[in-house]
Structures are given as structure tokens and as C-alpha cells.
Amino acid sequence: MSQDPFAWTAAALETRRAAGLLRTLVPRPADSPLLDLAGNDYLGLSRHPEVVRAAAEAARHWGAGASGSRLVTGSTELHAELETELAAFCGFEAALVLSSGYAANLAAVTALTNAPGDGGLIVSDAHNHASLIDGCRLSRARRAVAAHADPEAVAKELQTHTGEGPALVVTDSVFSVDGNAAPLAALASVCAPAGAGLLVDDAHGLGVLGEGGRGAPYAAGLAGTSGTVVTVTLSKSLGSQGGAVLGPAHVIAHLVNTARTFIFDTGLAPAAAGAALGALRLLRREPERATRTRAVATELHTRLTAAGLDATRPDAAVVSVRAPSPQAAVRWAADCRSAGIHVGCFRPPSVPDGVSRLRLTARGDLSPAVLARAADTVIATAPRTA
Numbered sequence: 212m213s214q215d216p217f218a219w220t221a222a223a224l225e226t227r228r229a230a231g232l233l234r235t236l237v238p239r240p241a242d243s244p245l246l247d248l249a250g251n252d253y254l255g256l257s258r259h260p261e262v263v264r265a266a267a268e269a270a271r272h273w274g275a276g277a278s279g280s281r282l283v284t285g286s287t288e289l290h291a292e293l294e295t296e297l298a299a300f301c302g303f304e305a306a307l308v309l310s311s312g313y314a315a316n317l318a319a320v321t322a323l324t325n326a327p328g329d330g331g332l333i334v335s336d337a338h339n340h341a342s343l344i345d346g347c348r349l350s351r352a353r354r355a356v357a358a359h360a361d362p363e364a365v366a367k368e369l370q371t372h373t374g375e376g377p378a379l380v381v382t383d384s385v386f387s388v389d390g391n392a393a394p395l396a397a398l399a400s401v402c403a404p405a406g407a408g409l410l411v412d413d414a415h416g417l418g419v420l421g422e423g424g425r426g427a428p429y430a431a432g433l434a435g436t437s438g439t440v441v442t443v444t445l446s447k448s449l450g451s452q453g454g455a456v457l458g459p460a461h462v463i464a465h466l467v468n469t470a471r472t473f474i475f476d477t478g479l480a481p482a483a484a485g486a487a488l489g490a491l492r493l494l495r496r497e498p499e500r501a502t503r504t505r506a507v508a509t510e511l512h513t514r515l516t517a518a519g520l521d522a523t524r525p526d527a528a529v530v531s532v533r534a535p536s537p538q539a540a541v542r543w544a545a546d547c548r549s550a551g552i553h554v555g556c557f558r559p560p561s562v563p564d565g566v567s568r569l570r571l572t573a574r575g576d577l578s579p580a581v582l583a584r585a586a587d588t589v590i591a592t593a594p595r596t597a
Contacts, residue, residue, distance in 0.1 A: 231537040232558055245553040248571045248585055253528040254418050254500045255576025256490045257450035266451070269485025277478030281308075282467070285478025293488045294455070300491060301417070301426050302434025303441065303457040307466055310479050312414050312444025313342040315454030318470035319410055319442050320346025323379055323462070325469070330374015334365050334407075336382045336393065338563045343381050343412055352376060359386075359563075362397040369405040378407035384427035385415035388562050388570065390508075390529025392420070395431035402438060409433070411441045418448020419505060419527045423498030427527075448494070451486035453479040504528050504575030507582060511573050514586035520593055530571040531557075532589065539594040540567035546592035552585055 227233045239245075256262050269289060277285035290308050298306035309315045320343060324331045331352030335343060337359045347354050355371070358364040365380055372378045380402050382393045395411060402409045416427030425434070426441070433439045440458035445451045456466055466473060494500060508525040515522040521533040534540035537558040544556035547569075555570035562568070569589065577585070 231541055232560075243553075245548065245551055246581065246585060247553050248574070249553045249555040250572060251415075251447035252450055253415075253448045253504050253572065253574060254424075254450065254490075254494065255574050256448070256493065259450065259490070259493065261493055262450055262486050262489045265489025266482040266486035270480075270482040273481035273485075275482070276480055279478065280474065280476060281478040282474060287478075287481060287484075289481055289484050289488070290478065293484050293491070296488065296491055297443075297455055298457055300495060301413075301441065301443070301457055302429050303459075304435065305460040305463040306455050306457045307463045307473065308445075308453055308455045308479055308484065309473055310453060310476050312412075312442065312446060312454035313345075314472040314476060315442040315444070315456050316340070316342035316412055317346045317349060318466055318472045319440060319456045320379070320381060321349050321472075322466045322470040323408060323410065323440065324350040324352040324377060326377050330372075331376025332369070332372040332374065332378045332407075334368045334378070334380045336360065336386075338386050338388065339381060339383055340387055340412060340414070343383070347381065352379070360391070360393055362394055362401050365398060366401040366405070369401065369407055372405065372407075378405060379410055380407050381410045382412070383415070384411050384413040385420070385527040385529065387415055387529065388557055388564075388568070389523040389531040390415070390525045390527055391523065392416075392427060392526035395427060395433060399431070399433055399436070399439065407438075409439050411439065412443075413441050414444040414447055415527050415529060417443045418494060419501055421501075424448065424494050424501030445483065445487040449487045449490040451490060452483040453487060500575050504573060507575055507577050508573035510582060511571060511586055514583070515589060518586075518590040518593075520590065525573065528573045528575075530573055532569045532571065532593075534567045534569060535594060537567045540569060543569060543592055543594050547588055550588045550592060552588045554589065 279285045294306040333347050333352045333354045335347050355368040385392050413426045418424040420427045421429035428441050443455050445453040508528050511530050523531045540556050547554045557570050558567040559565050
């Protein structure tokens with residue numbers, strides 16, 4: 212009998228289990244009684260009647276799937292409409308919709324660094340999201356990791372660029388673990404003299420930061436500038452699914468012709484495109500949703516720190532609360548769940564600094580009473596020891 216070639220995976224699982232790092236899937240019902248503070252539905256739009264109706268109408272009109280890649284049959288008038296309105300809302304010349312935010316980041320990083328010739332350089336923030344990191348790994352450019360949120364460190368790395376290829380600085384706008392914002396204006400100021408482009412993943416900024424939720428690049432005065440390209444996801448503030456790249460029209464045209472995760476992937480399902488467009492129009496009509504989300508995050512942080520918990524000050528909608536160990540974080544999250552609150556639990560290797568924590572989503576649709584209950588639950592269940 213031949214030996215099982217995948218037997219090593221069982222041993223790897225046991226190692227993870229012993230270290231308190233084992234991850235498992237827990238399917239949720241449609242009518243979960245838990246208060247969701249773990250997801251990224253920042254504006255509470257994923258179940259908004261107008262957004263759900265837009266998804267259903269798109270599916271009825273265009274069908275269940277896109278039927279092919281965007282360059283074959285997967286581009287509909289609905290996709291084009293979403294791209295036009297998303298670009299205008301965020302202040303950019305053009306947009307390109309992909310099947311996920313992950314795919315958008317892979318597309319943007321690789322297409323903007325794999326130029327003809329050698330000598331390209333990517334400077335990536337040390338705390339960037341995995342999708343940006345994977346994009347850097349897939350690029351043929353030389354890669355340098357700069358200290359977190361440190362424009363001076365970025366400038367030093369850019370000074371080492373002597374090749375003929377393009378230089379690109381890559382950063383999240385809001386970092387998903389602790390919820391702190393990148394110094395975008397300062398980063399742009401060090402990119403310009405070096406002739407480097409700036410690629411900003413605004414997954415956690417769109418819908419929360421900037422005027423009416425137009426995003427962190429808009430707030431930093433970078434929207435529509437020739438040296439800035441932005442990626443967004445449609446699965447957070449817009450409550451749907453998918454991703455997009457925003458930038459100058461010639462950059463977007465370049466991605467259409469070169470980005471493999473766009474060219475060879477099936478187009479975004481019409482229902483998701485319709486839902487995202489519905490949510491975008493709702494946000495445009497009700498810009499106070501962004502302001503409310505930031506206020507909820509601030510109030511949640513205030514309550515947690517007043518109780519002595521080590522919570523990071525939120526720059527957008529994410530509030531992170533540190534735990535003494537991975538095991539303590541898992542128990543804390545489980546205790547919150549037993550008390551009716553679903554919170555995120557981040558442990559190594561998902562956290563760049565190796566520190567385990569709970570990650571709380573400050574949704575803009577939370578009432579003051581529900582917010583108080585959520586904070587009280589997190590405080591009451593906090594671990595006393597590791």
C-alpha cells in the first residue's frame with residue numbers, strides 16, 4: 212500500500228492546534244441571533260432593503276452569473292455603470308471592476324510593476340494586507356519592506372532605485388488589524404521626487420473616510436492625481452462583493468490589457484455588481500452614514516479604554532483590543548459569542564506584529580443601546596490571565 216502523500220498535513224494541524232492557532236469554519240444561519248461585530252459591513256448595508264432589491268433585480272435582468280471573463284462575455288452595461296459611478300464618487304478618472312478586492316490588488320501590483328525591461332522596485336509597508344504582499348511576490352520587480360507607516364523609511368528605499376523599471380510604493384490606507392491610517396499625503400510627497408507611483412488599498416477607507424465616505428485618498432487630496440492608483444473592495448462598506456481599481460484612464464486601460472487576475476477570471480456576478488451600485492447610490496444620498504460609523508468607532512474605543520483594556524485608537528471603523536496570548540484571545544472571543552456578540556479573533560500569522568487581539572467592527576447602524584451592550588460584553592468577558 213502506498214504511503215499517504217498528504218499525511219504531513221495532519222501533523223501540521225496538530226501543531227497548530229497545540230499552539231492555539233487552529234482555524235475552523237463555522238457556518239452561520241441566515242437569521243443568526245448574534246450581534247455581528249466581526250464582519251466588515253461598516254455601514255450596515257448588506258441587508259438594507261434597497262441594496263438587496265438592487266441585487267435581486269440585477270440577477271433577474273442579467274442572470275445568475277457573468278457567463279465569462281470581462282473581455283469575452285462578462286462585461287455588462289451594469290458593470291460599466293458601476294465603474295463610471297464609482298470612479299466619479301471617489302474622484303478618479305476611471306475604474307475597473309474585478310471579482311474581488313484580493314484580485315484587484317494582485318492585478319494592480321503586478322500590472323504596474325511588470326513593465327518591459329528590468330530594474331523595477333516595489334516598496335511595501337510592513338503591515339500591508341496579504342493580498343498586497345502576494346501581489347508583490349508575483350511581481351518581477353525587486354521588493355523592499357519599509358517600516359510601518361514611516362515615510363522616511365520609504366524615501367530611503369526609493370533612493371536605492373537605480374533600475375530602468377518603474378518604482379511603486381504600496382500601502383493600505385487603513386490597516387485591517389489595528390485600524391490605524393497610513394500617512395498618505397506624506398507618502399505621496401516622497402514618491403513625487405523619486406518618480407514613484409503610489410498604490411493605495413482603500414478597502415477599509417471607502418464609505419468611512421473622506422467627504423461622504425469617498426475614501427482616504429480623497430481625504431488626503433490625492434484623488435485624481437496622476438501618480439496615485441487606488442484599489443477598493445465592494446464587500447465592506449458597500450455590503451456586496453467584488454473589487455475595483457481606480458486611477459487615470461490610461462492606467463486602467465493598461466490593466467485591461469495586462470492584469471492576469473482580470474483577463475483570465477470570470478467577471479463579477481451581476482447580482483453583486485447591482486448590490487454595490489445600489490449601496491453606492493444610497494451612500495451618495497446619505498453621506499451621514501460615514502460620519503456615524505466613525506462616531507461609533509470612537510465611542511467604542513472610549514468605553515473600552517475607560518475600562519482599562521488595551522484598545523487602539525481607531526482612524527476609521529476598526530477597533531482592535533489586545534489579548535495576552537493566542538489562547539486567551541480564542542477564549543475571549545468564545546465568551547463574547549456565548550454572550551451574544553460575534554467578534555473577530557486575530558492571531559499569528561494573521562497579525563504582522565505577532566500580538567493576538569480581538570478585532571471589533573464599529574458599524575454605523577448600531578444604536579447607542581446596542582453599542583453600550585457590545586462594549587459591556589467585551590469588557591465583562593476580558594481575560595484576567597493568559
